[in-house]
Amino acid sequence: VVELARRYGFLLVEDVAYRELGFSEEPLPSLWSLAPDVVVQTGTTSKTFFPGVRLGWAVGPAEISARLVSAKQNTDQCAGALGQRLFEESVRRGWIDEQLELSRALYERKCERMLAALGRSMPEGAHWTRPRGGFFSWLTLPDGGDSVELARRAVEQGVGIVPGTLFFPDGRGADTVRLSFSMVDDAQIDDGIERLGSLL
Structure with a gap:
């Protein structure tokens, strides 16, 4: 590029x-x-x-x-x-370097927790990214699911997700959602992904 x-x-x-x-x-x-x-x-x-x-x-x-x-x-x-x-x-x-080391370890652990929960709870046909850093994983819904409708239903179950369409200027991403693992604890990750899986 x-x-x-x-x-x-x-x-x-x-x-x-x-x-x-x-x-x-x-x-x-x-x-x-x-x-x-x-x-x-x-x-x-x-x-x-x-x-x-x-x-x-x-x-x-x-x-x-x-x-x-x-x-x-x-x-x-x-x-x-x-x-x-x-x-x-x-x-x-040198505090920022110390903090970065702690942050990387924390987010990697939370990421692994979310990936394990996705593996247990998502139906056949769902796919997700394996992040190499950051705060998010992207979930592709099975059978061309509607991420906006899923987000609406998920909120009713106490789960917040972001529809993929919000990240594309041309309306693509309708079957994807962004999942964050940064601000939730382990139990919330497990419970949230299980609830989300039950909606698919």
Whole structure:
């Protein structure tokens, strides 16, 4: 994709919000590291530090970066100083690295719990992704199921899921749902997936 961007003159935007939450020791190289001339990389501390500190960054070709700085200065000047200082101090003291290690282990354990629950509770024909990091797995419903209708019925059973159609501008994803394992405990994962499976 990098070579295509160079050949045809388009810009790639790479969102690395979950990059530091990968479960393996060796992450793949980022697109920006391979082609800083055609990639703008964006990231956030809200997934790795804590959500209330709304800090993000972008890096890319000089001309694009200058425009981003101008846009930022014309909207809200800068991010909150307290959040910036908190994050800076956490980096300086090595706390962020310690937190990332703990977070990776926690989310990997929760992910494995969800995958095991899916294996026990989903009917034949359902498929799901095996995440290598982050907070989510994607479930493909059997027989072209309707994710919007399933989400409505799931809420009635106390289970929150996100229909796949919300992630596609053209209406695709009607038979997929995004499942999160980040904010629920083990018992909720087991119970929620079992309830969801009973609706399929």
